[in-house]
Amino acid sequence: MAAPQTKPQPAEVPPHPPRKSNVVDNFKTLSGFEGRELELGKAVNVVLRTLSNTAGYAHEINDALVKMHLNAMQFAKDQGLIDEWIEHDLKTMRPINERVGNIIRKTGQKEIALVGLFDRTACHFQLALENEAEEGVRRWKEPFGYVLEQARRIGQFDLTVEEIHEQFVKPRLYGYARDMGVEIRVSDIGEDGWISCELVG
The missing domain is CATH 1.20.5 (Single alpha-helices involved in coiled-coils or other helix-helix interfaces)
Structure with a gap:
């Protein structure tokens, strides 16, 4: 007998103090x-x-976050479990991505997909420290190469940034977008180390 499905509950986040809310506060210099x-x-x-x-x-x-990603990806590669690792990640993120998809369907604003993937989530901007945004497109500097260069010298990893991008980054982004109900195009890594993701259609 299958275990009963439980409905995910929203996280309880303590409210932050209200922002400037009255005329007097508008004249104050508040942080x-x-x-x-x-x-x-x-x-x-x-x-x-x-x-x-x-x-x-x-x-x-972003050093610790980069290393944890590299460690997990190297393990998946060594064990021949890249596909399983990707599917586990997509499954973990599916409740969030499907929620974003519902918002997109209700509003008709596909741009919300890029906001969800890049602008709103600390999972992205804590990892990729350099980002650019314009309507329909997000760009970021590939975040793994710097640490990977140091770690490869002492034999910690044998991954390459191209391998990471093709086998780990692209499949996850395409999977997230699919769960949101939108289509995207993810570029290769440019000579300058930058990557772009754009809405299609």
Whole structure:
């Protein structure tokens, strides 16, 4: 007998303090972090500690996230499980992507797909530190090459950025878009290291 399906519940996120909400506040110089100074201080401390870490190489603020991705992708490659890894990722993200798809169908705004894939999600902008956006297109600098270059020298990984892009990045983006009900086109990595994703149709 199959286990009963449970409906996903929205995450409970504590509300942030309201933004400027009245005439007086509009004349104040507020940061938007009032009441969250401790949280901001911790975040800045992590950034400074990361950027100060030059052991082996100068670390960027996405270093840990890049390494975790590389570790997972290398494992999938070594075990011959790339397809299974991709499908697991798509399954994990499906509830979110289908929710975005529902919003797109209700509003008719396909641009929401790109907002969901790139602008709104920390999963993207914490990984890819350089991003550009215009209507219908998003561009970003390939994020794995810098750490991969350092790690390959000591034998941690044998992946290439092209391999990552073709076997891991493209299939996931196309799968996300499919679950949202939109069609996209993802470019190859340019000579400048930049990638683009555009809406089709």
